[in-house]
Amino acid sequence: MANRVGSKAWTDNRLTSRLGLEYPIIQGPLGGLSSQRLTVAVSNYGGLGSFGAHGLNPEAIRKVIREIKSLTAKPFAMNLWVSMEDEVALTSTEEAFRRSLSPLAKHIESVGGVKPSYLPYEPIRFEDQVQVLLEEGISVFSFIYGIPSKQILDEFRRQGVALIGTATTVDEAVALEQAGVDVIAASGFEAGGHRGSFLQASEDSLTGTMALVPQVVDAVRLPVVAAGGIGDARGIVAAFALGAEGVQMGTAFLACAESGANALHRKALLSGQAKQTALTRGFTGRLGRGIKNRLLDELNQKGTEILPYPLQRALVRHLAIPAEKAGRPELLPLWAGQNANLSRCTDVHALLDTLVTEVSEIGGAVQSWSAHRQPAQAQDDQLTGESR
Ligand SMILES: Cc1cc2nc3c(=O)[nH]c(=O)nc-3n(C[C@H](O)[C@H](O)[C@H](O)COP(=O)(O)O)c2cc1C
Structure with a gap:
């Protein structure tokens, strides 16, 4: 990719190595406001583009995957909701x-x-959506609102698909680790979109990112991705200082021209x-x-x-x-x-250039807590390519 910027120091960790990324920046799935264009733009840059497919029927999901694959050879995530209805x-x-x-x-x-x-x-069945992901072949499967059955997780594992589970509490993170996912997205109360809680009511799962991420990092051995309230390079640096090995940003990408948000929505974000x-x-x-x-x-x-x-x-x-x-x-x-009010995106490439440049400039701080805390484990995991 032309115009690549930034030093590599903060980018080489368990997350980038497991997911095959250049940068530990995930464009969070945006449910019905996802777009193939956005997903592809982020993945082609070297981050992880995601597509939130929970509202689509299985055949529509198949079409989306094929379209994304026709536009990028890089890893991207397909995202579903384990619990499809109350x-x-x-x-x-x-x-x-x-x-x-x-x-x-x-x-x-x-x-x-x-x-x-x-x-x-008329319900759409999660299991039917999953079937299409398995048939089409993807490299990353992320999910919220629960943990898929062992049988489903085993199928993905057999295909070598990396699994990202979303936790809104420490207990959820521990349950996801026990189920054998590869990465935990720890989603703080600040986050845009739905809360995704599954062990307790969402109203009882409202810890902020600043408090949630270090507690999750302490409770699990897996790489943790911080989600919620991260709007610019300062947020990324802060997330790394808390022990995260990556960030998942939703609102910042929602404001980009490539997102599926309508013009009024984007204008409100950028206003x-x-x-x-x-x-x-x-x-x-x-x-x-x-x-x-x-x-x-x-x-x-x-x-x-x-x-x-x-x-x-x-x-x-x-x-x-x-x-x-x-x-x-x-x-x-x-x-x-x-x-929301930190939204500046004009286009995805420019946003990622800014994030990568600015984070690299303050890179010393970014090398962070996880390297400091568990150097032996982190090195060990990198050598073996395993996360647990
Ligand atoms: C419009 C919108 C839709 C979202 N849909 C999903 C979704 O379907 N699945 C999911 O795991 N996360 C979803 N999220 C959460 C994001 O992927 C991301 O974790 C979150 O936006 C991070 O917080 P931030 O908005 O403060 O950056 C959504 C967020 C927004 C703003």
């Missing part, structure tokens, strides 16, 4: 649908949308006005973080009835699509982390 979604009633539609109905009308009718939920974010269940039924706006505030009002995941997501989409067309960002789910 159990109560299967029994949720038309009456509940009407109650949750009620606060949105006036907005749908105001943007020229069509008021939706109740449709019974300099994205100063406040908040957690809500209102966008989808599961707890996630977005920029505070009228929609988020109204959905967070006490007494507002929210459907279980993913029924609320489908409902809000009936507002979001026409609201985007009508140019009304205050009625859009504007997903973002607490770092």
Whole structure:
């Protein structure tokens, strides 16, 4: 790649060696706002591009993988949600649908949308999505909201696929290590998007990145990737100082032209006005973080009835699509982390150039805690290529 910058010191560690990366920077999966273009741009640069495929049916996932592979020979991650729905979604009633539609109905009308009718939920099966990943062959599989069965993990391992599990608490990190994943993404409370917790309620799994990462590093032997609130080189350096061997950044990449976020969403991220974010269940039924706006505030009002995941997501989409067309960002789910206002991305290459240059410039600090803490183990792992 032309215009490669930066010293190598902070880039040679267990994460880059296990995943085959030049830089320990992961573009976090962005669910429905993922794009092949973004994934490919990050991977071609030498980071890890990821694609969040949980909302797609198996055949759509197959198409995405083939398209990404046609554009890069580098490693990229496909990401799924182990838990695809809240159990109560299967029994949720038309009456509940009407109650949750009620606060949105006036907005749908105001943007020229069509008021939706109740449709019974039709699940997409995680196991069917996994099957396509196995059939198509990928190099990295990342996941949130749980741990896949041993049988599924064994299938991936047989294919040599690197496994990244996401933890929002120390206990989740330990459970993921016991299940035999290769890398832990430790996701702090600041992060954009959903919380992904699976051992306790998301509301009880809200440790910030600064506190979570060193505790996870102490509790597991695997390489840890810090996620949540990292918006620039300073955040990357801080994550390494906490013992992380890589970072996963979502919001910073969401603002890039290559992402799947719409123009209003990107404008909000880059406006300099994205100063406040908040957690809500209102966008989808599961707890996630977005920029505070009228929609988020109204959905967070006490007494507002929210459907279980993913029924609320489908409902809000009936507002979001026409609201985007009508140019009304205050009625859009504007997903973002607490770092939203640090967003500067013009294009992915420029963002990565800046990150790599700046981190390399302050590289002394970056060599970090993990090398200091367990030099013998880290060296040993690198020599054997094993992470546990
Ligand atoms: C719009 C959006 C969608 C996301 N979707 C997923 C997803 O499907 N799977 C996942 O593991 N993480 C998902 N994340 C989390 C990111 O991959 C990443 O871990 C997180 O954004 C890091 O925090 P930051 O936003 O503060 O950088 C999403 C984040 C955002 C902002």
